[in-house]
Amino acid sequence: MKFLVVDDEKDVELLFQQKLRKEIRNGSIELKFAFSGNEALEIMEKSESEEVMYIFSDINMPGMTGLELLDKLKAKFPQIPVSMISAYGDAENYEKAIELGAKEFFVKPINFENLKVELNKIIEDKEPKKE
C-alpha cells in the first residue's frame, strides 16, 4: 500500500516515517515523498504501475500550490483519492479543496490519530478486493 506525501517542508518526511513507524515496519504501508507539486506529478507519471493508492498534499507551497496539484491529479488520476493538509483552516481553502475533489481536509498541526484512522479505512477498503 503506497502513499505519497507532498510538502515543501523536508522534515515532514521524517515526521511521517516516525509517526507511521509500525505500519512501515510491518509492511502494511509504504511512504513516498515529494517536495513540490511538479515533483509529485513526475513521481506519479513514473510510478503509475507501482500504484500509489493515496496522496496527501500540503496546500501552501511555492510554485504550484496544493490546490493546483489537486486539480491536475484529479484530471490525470481520477481514481486516486487526494487529501489536503493546510496551515490555514480557512473556509476559502476548504471549499476550494472539496470543490476540486479532495477527499479529506486536514489542518496543521496534523492530528496523526485521525490520519491513521483515514489510512486504515483506505487499507481496509482495498484489502478485501485483493483477496
Place this chain on the structure above:
Amino acid sequence: MGFENVIAFIFLYYLRRQLKTKEIPERWRQPINYGLIIVVSLAILAGSGLVNDLLLKFLSILLISYIVYNIFTHPEFSGTKSLVYAALPLIAVSLIRDIFELAMPEFFKTWDKVFDVASFFAFIWLVAMYITYRKQKKALLAEKIKALEREKEFQITQTLKAKLEVDVAERTAELVKQKEELEKALEELKSAQAQLIQSEKMASLGELTAGIAHEIQNPLNFVNNFSEVSQELIDEMHQELESGDLEEVKAIALDIKQNLEKIHHHGSRADNIVKGMLLHSRSSLGEKTPTDINMLADEYLRLSYHGLRAKDKSFNADFKTDFETNLPKINIVPQDIGRVMLNLINNAFYAVNDQRKKAENSDFKPSVTVNTSMNEKENKIIIKIADNGPGIPKQMKDKIFQPFFTTKPTGQGTGLGLSLSYDIVKAHGGELKVESPAKEGKGLPTLSNGQAGTVFIVTLPI
C-alpha cells in the same frame, strides 16, 4: 526842495515791504507807518507853501537822520543798510546844499551849479548802488532758495531715510519670522519623515504578520510533532527493552536523538523569526553585526512569500534561491538590510503576480529568484533579486527611487520602499541598481515573450 523826503519815503516804503516778507519783526510796523504818514504830510506841507520852508527842511532832515540812525543801530535792518549806503551821498549832498542855502544864500547862488552836479553824481551813485543792491539781493534770494531747496531735499532724504529704516526693520522682522517659520516647517518635515519611515516599517511589518504567523506556526508544529513522536518512541523503546531486541532499541534511541535535534532546529527557527520581527519594528539605530547574508535573504524571502500568500489567496509564484555557499559573514545592520530585501522581494512578487493576472495564459510561470555571489577582486557581496514580471519602462527607471513614486493602487504601495532601500544600502557603503529588461543569466528566471523581467542588484562591501 531837497531829496530828503523822497529818500525817507523810499526807505520807509522799502521797510514796509520787508515787513510783509517778515524780514523785519512785526513791532516795527507802527513806527514805519507813522514815518510814512509824516513823510507824506511833510511833502504835502512843503508843496502847499503854507508852512515855513526852513522848518519843514529841518523836520525832513531830522526824520531822515532818525531813520538812518535806526537802520544802522538795529541789527534787524541789516538788509537795508546797503540801500542806505547808496543813498548816503545824496542825503549828504542834499544836507550840505540845504545848509548852504539857508546859511549863505549868496555863496549858494554862485555855487548852485556845483551842488546840482554833486546831486547828479550822488543820484547816479544811488542808482548804481541800487542796481548792484538789487542784483545782490537777487543772488542772495537765489542762494536762499537754493539753501531752502537743499534743506527741503535734506528733509526729504531724512524722511526717506527714516522710512527706509522703518522698512528695513519691518523687512528684517518679516525675514526673521519667515526664517523661524521655515525652521519650524523643517522640524515638522523631519518629524513627519521619521513618522513616515516608522509607518512604512509598520506597514511592511503588517504585511509580514501573516507570513510571520505562518513562519512561526510551521516550526512550532514541528516542535510539537517531534516531541510527541519522541514520547511514543520512548514507550516503544521500553517495549523493545522488555522483549530484548537491543538492535531496535539502539535504532529508536538514534531516532529520538535526531528528533531532539529537529526540535532544537525548529525552536531556533521560530526564535529567529520573532527576533527578526522585533528588530524590524525597532526604530532606534541598529547595530552592525556580522551577518550571514544567505540566511537573512532566505528568511525574508519566506516571510514575504507567506505574507503575500496569506493576504491574497489568489497570489502564487515560484521562488528559488541560488546562493553562493562560501560567503563570508559581513558587518551590516541586519534589520536594515532585511528591510531592503523585503522591499525588493515584495516588489518582485507583486510584479510577477501582476503579470500573471494580466497575461491570463496558463503558460506564464511567475518566478522570483534570489541569487548571491561574491566578487573577490573587489571584496564585494552581490545580491540579485530577479523576477520575470513586466519590467520597468525606460522613462520610469529614474523615478522609482524617488520617495512616494508608486504605480500601485492606493493602499497597496507607499512609494517609499525603494527610496528607503536606496538610503539604507548607501549608508552601508554599497550600491543599489536596477536592470530592466533583465538579461538572462545563471540563477535568474527564464524569460519568455512579453516578459521584460527586472533585476535589482545590491552590492555590499565585505
